Amino acid sequence: MGFAVRTYNVLVYEPEAVRPELRIAEAVLASVEAKANTPFANVIIPGLAKLGLIPQGMSLEDFAARAHELPEAIAEKMAVPEGSSASS
């Protein structure tokens, strides 16, 4: 079964007039990205590596860079990266 990581685009606008202490846009993007990717990077990728479906130590970036053919039973159970974010 074909499986590819999908990336979502989140557009951010934070005018220069925002006071430095109130600038949160970059931190929000980082927060979304971390929350979205952590379960996938920490659970699913190591699990696939353990099953020998992908190389050991493969990073999320490397995994996301191409489509994968995975056994249907596994692919269907995989939660896609939680709405991966910010065109990461």
Place this chain on the structure above:
Amino acid sequence: MRPYERLGRVPGVLGDFAKIYAELAPGGIPVTLFNTACPGPGNDYGRLAEIIGEFPAVYESTWVVTTSLREPMPEGFRALVERRAGAANPAGAAARRLAVSTGSPCYVPIGDSIVIRAVGEAGAVVLDRLKFLRKLGQPQKPG
């Protein structure tokens, strides 16, 4: 973060906004985050409200808006947000909420903790919307 890394920052002026938009729009934009906690002078939100039609993928997206009681949004933009949020939406309460206000960094006395909380709240709302839209299976490309 790649488009932002290429730009070197998140958009702070409308020209930068247009550049990032041009990069992201072809893939669809499910969520747009606006931090409106800024004082009037130099605040482009009034102008943005006037030209938002030039950014159809943004118009189609869900807006997540961080607000500030101390620095009210320009009237035109505020009206746009309220209309999208549903209160003034002629389609009524059942209308799909296209704008969500969240995570004000300065509703209360400003301090690190409230800013951190604002980041957490806004991040959670963005992620929730992404998950929700994924469930709907929307590519979020402009029509």
